[in-house]
Amino acid sequence: MNxxxxxxENAIYYECGYSSDNAIYLRLGSEAFFLTDGxxxxxxxxxxxxxxxxxxxxxxxxxxxxxxxxxxxxxxxDPKEWDVQSLEFLQKTQTHFAPRRQLSWKKRIIKSPGxxxxxxxxxxxxxxxxxxxxxxxxxxxxxxxxxxLAKKALSHTGRYDLSFDPxxxxxxxxxxxxxxxTEQRLEEGRLLLMDAGLKYKRYCFDRTRTARFGKALxxxxxxxxxxxxxxxxxxxxxxxDQAIEKARSGMKASEVDALxxxxxxxxxxxxxxxxxxxHGVGLDIHEMPFISxxxxxxxxxxxxxxxxxxxxxxxxxxxxxxxxVVMQNGRAEVL
Amino acid sequence: MNxxxxxxENAIYYECGYSSDNAIYLRLGSEAFFLTDGxxxxxxxxxxxxxxxxxxxxxxxxxxxxxxxxxxxxxxxDPKEWDVQSLEFLQKTQTHFAPRRQLSWKKRIIKSPGxxxxxxxxxxxxxxxxxxxxxxxxxxxxxxxxxxLAKKALSHTGRYDLSFDPxxxxxxxxxxxxxxxTEQRLEEGRLLLMDAGLKYKRYCFDRTRTARFGKALxxxxxxxxxxxxxxxxxxxxxxxDQAIEKARSGMKASEVDALxxxxxxxxxxxxxxxxxxxHGVGLDIHEMPFISxxxxxxxxxxxxxxxxxxxxxxxxxxxxxxxxVVMQNGRAEVL
Numbered sequence: 001m002n003x004x005x006x007x008x009e010n011a012i013y014y015e016c017g018y019s020s021d022n023a024i025y026l027r028l029g030s031e032a033f034f035l036t037d038g039x040x041x042x043x044x045x046x047x048x049x050x051x052x053x054x055x056x057x058x059x060x061x062x063x064x065x066x067x068x069x070x071x072x073x074x075x076x077x078d079p080k081e082w083d084v085q086s087l088e089f090l091q092k093t094q095t096h097f098a099p100r101r102q103l104s105w106k107k108r109i110i111k112s113p114g115x116x117x118x119x120x121x122x123x124x125x126x127x128x129x130x131x132x133x134x135x136x137x138x139x140x141x142x143x144x145x146x147x148x149l150a151k152k153a154l155s156h157t158g159r160y161d162l163s164f165d166p167x168x169x170x171x172x173x174x175x176x177x178x179x180x181x182t183e184q185r186l187e188e189g190r191l192l193l194m195d196a197g198l199k200y201k202r203y204c205f206d207r208t209r210t211a212r213f214g215k216a217l218x219x220x221x222x223x224x225x226x227x228x229x230x231x232x233x234x235x236x237x238x239x240x241d242q243a244i245e246k247a248r249s250g251m252k253a254s255e256v257d258a259l260x261x262x263x264x265x266x267x268x269x270x271x272x273x274x275x276x277x278x279h280g281v282g283l284d285i286h287e288m289p290f291i292s293x294x295x296x297x298x299x300x301x302x303x304x305x306x307x308x309x310x311x312x313x314x315x316x317x318x319x320x321x322x323x324x325v326v327m328q329n330g331r332a333e334v335l
Numbered sequence: 336m337n338x339x340x341x342x343x344e345n346a347i348y349y350e351c352g353y354s355s356d357n358a359i360y361l362r363l364g365s366e367a368f369f370l371t372d373g374x375x376x377x378x379x380x381x382x383x384x385x386x387x388x389x390x391x392x393x394x395x396x397x398x399x400x401x402x403x404x405x406x407x408x409x410x411x412x413d414p415k416e417w418d419v420q421s422l423e424f425l426q427k428t429q430t431h432f433a434p435r436r437q438l439s440w441k442k443r444i445i446k447s448p449g450x451x452x453x454x455x456x457x458x459x460x461x462x463x464x465x466x467x468x469x470x471x472x473x474x475x476x477x478x479x480x481x482x483x484l485a486k487k488a489l490s491h492t493g494r495y496d497l498s499f500d501p502x503x504x505x506x507x508x509x510x511x512x513x514x515x516x517t518e519q520r521l522e523e524g525r526l527l528l529m530d531a532g533l534k535y536k537r538y539c540f541d542r543t544r545t546a547r548f549g550k551a552l553x554x555x556x557x558x559x560x561x562x563x564x565x566x567x568x569x570x571x572x573x574x575x576d577q578a579i580e581k582a583r584s585g586m587k588a589s590e591v592d593a594l595x596x597x598x599x600x601x602x603x604x605x606x607x608x609x610x611x612x613x614h615g616v617g618l619d620i621h622e623m624p625f626i627s628x629x630x631x632x633x634x635x636x637x638x639x640x641x642x643x644x645x646x647x648x649x650x651x652x653x654x655x656x657x658x659x660v661v662m663q664n665g666r667a668e669v670l
Contacts, residue, residue, distance in 0.1 A: 021513075038609075039512050079420035085436070087419050101420070148493030151486070158483030158516065177374050178356075181493065274373075 002029050004076040004103060005063065005090070010283035011081070011104035013202060018047035024059045025051070028070050035059045035066075060089050067095045078103040105288045109280065110302040116326055118203040119281070119304055123324060123335040125160065126198055126205035129153040133196075134217040139188060143168060143181035146192075154198045163197035163204035163285045174210070174318035177275065186213055191229060191317050194219075197285060204285045206306055208322035210236075221321070232269060232311040232319050239263035239309035240321045243277060247325070247332040253295035260309040261293065269311045278306040281324055303327045304335070337364050339411040339438060340398065340425070345618035346416070346439035348537060353383035359394045360386070363405050370394045370401075395424050402430045413438040437623065444615065444623045445637040451661055453538040454616070454639055458659060458670040460495065461533055461540035464488040468531075469552040474523060478503060478516035481527075489533045498532035498539035498620045509545070509653035512610065521548055526564065526652050529554075532620060539620045541641055543657035545571075556656070567604060567646045567654050574598035574644035575656045578612060582660070582667040588630035595644040596628065604646045613641035616659055638662045639670070 006012050006025040013019035016032065020040040026033040032051035036044050041055040056062035067075065072095045077087070079099040091097055111119065133153040137146060150166035169179035170186065174193035186192065195208040209219040210233065225233055243260035257277040264273045276292035281304055289297040291305055308322030325332040341347050341360040348354035351367065355375040361368040367386035371379050376390040391397035402410065407430045412422070414434040426432055446454065468488040472481060485501035504514035505521065509528035521527065530543040544554040545568065560568055578595035592612040599608045611627035616639055624632040626640055643657030660667040 079423065080418050082419050083415050084417050084419055084422050084434070085414035088414065099419070144493040148487070148490065151493070152483070155483065158479040158486070 003027060003072055003074060004100070006078075006081070006104060007086075008078075008081050008104065010202070011078075014104060014108055014283060016048040016051050018044055018049070020044065022059065024063050026063060026066060028066075028072055031070075033066060035062050060086055064090055064093055067093045074098055076100040076103060102288065105280075105284075108282055109288045109297075110300060111282060111304050111326070112302070115203065115282065116302070116304065118201050119205075119324070119326070120335055122198065122200035122203050122205035123207075125156065125200055126154070126196075126207055129156065129196070129198060130194070130207065130209060130219050133194065134211075134219050137186060137192070137213070137217045139186055139213070142183045142185045143170060143173065144183070146186060147181045150194060150196050154196050156198075160198045160200060163199050163206060166194065166196035168192065168194050168196075169318070171317050172315050174320075175312040175314050175316060176318070177312065179318075188214060191225065191319075192217065193318055193320060195320065195322065202283055204281050204283070206281055206285060206322065206324060208308055208310075208320045210319045210321060229317055229319070231267070232272075232313070232317070235264055235267040235269055236309050236311055236319045236321050238267075239273075240307055240323070243307045243309065244323070244325055244332045244334060247299065247327070249299060249301050249327055249330045251299050253289050253291045253297040253299060254293050256299060256307075257291050257293050257295070260307065264309060264311065272311045272313055273309060274312060275310065278308050278322075280305045299327060301327050301330070307332070338362060338407055338409060339435070341413075341416070341439060342421075343413075343416050343439060345537070346413075349439060349443055349618060351383040351386050353379055355379065357394065359398050361398060361401060363401075363407055366405075368401060370397050395421055399425055399428055402428045409433055411435040411438060440615075440619075440623045443617055444632075445635060446617060446639050446661070447637070450538065450617065451637070451639065453536050454540075454659070454661070455670055457533065457535035457538050457540035458542075460491065460535055461489070461531075461542055464491065464531070464533060465529070465542065465544060465554050468529065469546075469554050472521060472527070472548070472552045474521055474548070477518045477520045478505060478508065479518070481521060482516045485529060485531050489531050491533075495533045495535060498534050498541060501529065501531035503527065503529045503531075504653070506652050507650050509655075510647040510649050510651060511653070512647065514653075523549060526560065526654075527552065528653055528655060530655065530657065537618055539616050539618070541616055541620060541657065541659060543643055543645075543655045545654045545656060564652055564654070566602070567607075567648070567652070570599055570602040570604055571644050571646055571654045571656050573602075574608075575642055575658070578642045578644065579658070579660055579667045579669060582634065582662070584634060584636050584662055584665045586634050588624050588626045588632040588634060589628050591634060591642075592626050592628050592630070595642065599644060599646065607646045607648055608644060609647060610645065613643050613657075615640045634662060636662050636665070642667070 009019045012025040024035040034048045034051045035054045044053045074096045076098045146168040150168050173179045193210045197206040239260040260277040278291035280287040280289045304326045310320035312318040324335040344354045347360040359370040369383045369386045370389045379388045409431045411433050481503040485503050505519050508514045528545045532541040574595040595612040613626035615622040615624045639661045645655035647653040659670040
């Protein structure tokens with residue numbers, strides 16, 4: 001399909017290297033158009049590549065005029081990207097709108113060498129942030145303060161955008177997949193789970209570590225918990241490692257999921273691993289490929305995804321270890 | 336219409352006092368249903384009022400089953416709230432889907448006394464945050480640091496969510512309506528514009544102040560700039576004050592807009608006031624009523640909206656003063 005329409009910011013950025021929070025991108029054969037309002041036209045003209053910038057205070061109307069003028073017969077769109085009201089407005093033309101699910105995600109599933117470099121840089125900045133958080137976390141801080149400290153560290157004090165709101169949760173709170181901060185405080189012997197990310201030039205970083213707070217915090221993979229927690233931790237770590245070491249290009253995503261899930265099930269924790277093993281990462285924090293038991297997607301060279309098995313015992317504790325990997329030379333390399 | 340379907344988090348929260356990031360709310364005559372996944376059912380059962388909680392790992396499918404089971408003939412939905420793919424899935428029933436634009440916003444346009452109390456509390460916490468920011472802002476900080484300081488102050492160091500990403504911009508940067516941080520630093524004599532907000536129990540605060548940084552920062556309305564800037568500042572302040580003092584219940588929103596716009600036009604700055612005078616505030620940071628030159632909405636008792644005139648001289652400076660008001664006893668009272 002050589003004709004398509006986009007409005008998602010990341011989908012548009014992928015096409016032309018620029019985007020704004022009020023834009024429509026139209027690809028019509030060999031031509032492309034970037035529609036935006038007066039606040040963004042200067043920047044768009046300077047930065048958007050291989051497309052004509054059209055300024056408009058009514059983007060839908062201008063897009064429709066363009067479709068009429070260019071006599072477009074068929075136009076692809078992602079039915080998840082467009083709301084009913086906007087699409088119905090656009091459809092008042094002779095153009096046939098052809099639904100294409102995950103239109104942009106499918107184009108973006110294999111990362112270029114340039115994109116992989118940006119993701120590596122995001123991971124490098126993110127690793128520094130985890131280190132900086134660990135150095136500043138102190139006994140007595142509550143989850144609100146820890147959460148704010150995570151934002152400070154991840155953003156490098158405002159330099160970078162976050163890829164999502166960080167989760168910093170202690171002990172039983174870590175067992176909730178959508179933990180919100182509480183007034184519980186960091187103390188010696190407590191378990192701390194941190195899931196956090198930042199963006200570098202729009203490309204996302206995502207990592208989770210679980211650690212025991214002793215006199216200080218260390219995010220190394222080697223951790224010493226009480227025997228019960230340690231068994232779960234070692235299981236998650238083994239699931240994480242196996243899913244990375246045994247992944248090969250050409251496997252189905254569901255097979256990669258099974259590599260992690262098998263380890264956890266074998267250790268008797270199967271019912272406590274309540275989510276899928278991972279998800280693609282790129283311009284979106286969650287994108288294709290989805291590493292789940294129901295995904296037939298074939299894992300190929302250049303795909304980037306997270307491996308993040310977890311074990312959650314409600315009311316007791318939660319463990320998750322997450323890294324981003326890139327498929328290179330047939331194997332998964334940790335970024 | 337006694338049958339409707341919602342998926343927006345704030346729209347659902349308004350109906351039943353609870354919401355999650357994966358939920359569908361169905362009002363079917365005298366019955367109501369809250370559909371969510373296993374992560375949220377416990378909380379939903381404890382907190383969602385006057386509705387039956389249904390746990391599902393496929394909300395759309397469960398909603399469709401419910402429509403079939405209850406033999407619903409007509410169901411209202413907001414065509415801006417629903418994506419094409421989800422609506423098409425739902426529509427595979429005997430039910431007729433009737434579009435109702437701004438379905439939830441229209442219900443929420445008049446605030447109850449309880450809501451006004453929550454908004455007052457949000458404003459109180461927000462005013463403290465502006466004060467705290469002013470005390471901590473120091474010469475030498477760049478816009479990134481100032482932006483981060485705004486997040487720290489507004490969130491009360493992580494206690495409250497932000498209602499939007501704050502804008503803190505210096506001099507010429509303040510003339511950009513979507514200013515992004517730069518490495519420019521705060522120094523004596525510079526103009527600082529801050530537009531920021533937080534949420535208290537989901538209700539939003541929104542305020543803008545423009546100040547001259549002397550030895551320190553003071554957000555009082557009395558400011559001393561150079562003569563050229565001062566003329567613009569005094570004009571914006573007068574526009575802000577007049578739009579508040581002269582507003583009356585029963586006016587059209589466009590008339591309230593004209594109160595501010597008239598002052599700015601009369602002073603010769605008309606072409607530099609490039610946005611509308613204000614917007615409603617509640618669960619959403621931008622909701623009805625919209626105070627624009629094109630809005631026929633009648634301003635009534637209990638409506639809450641911002642008054643935020645501005646003057647922006649590209650490449651030179653920008654001024655904006657914004658407060659939230661509530662219509663009470665026929666007049667606009669500053670919150």
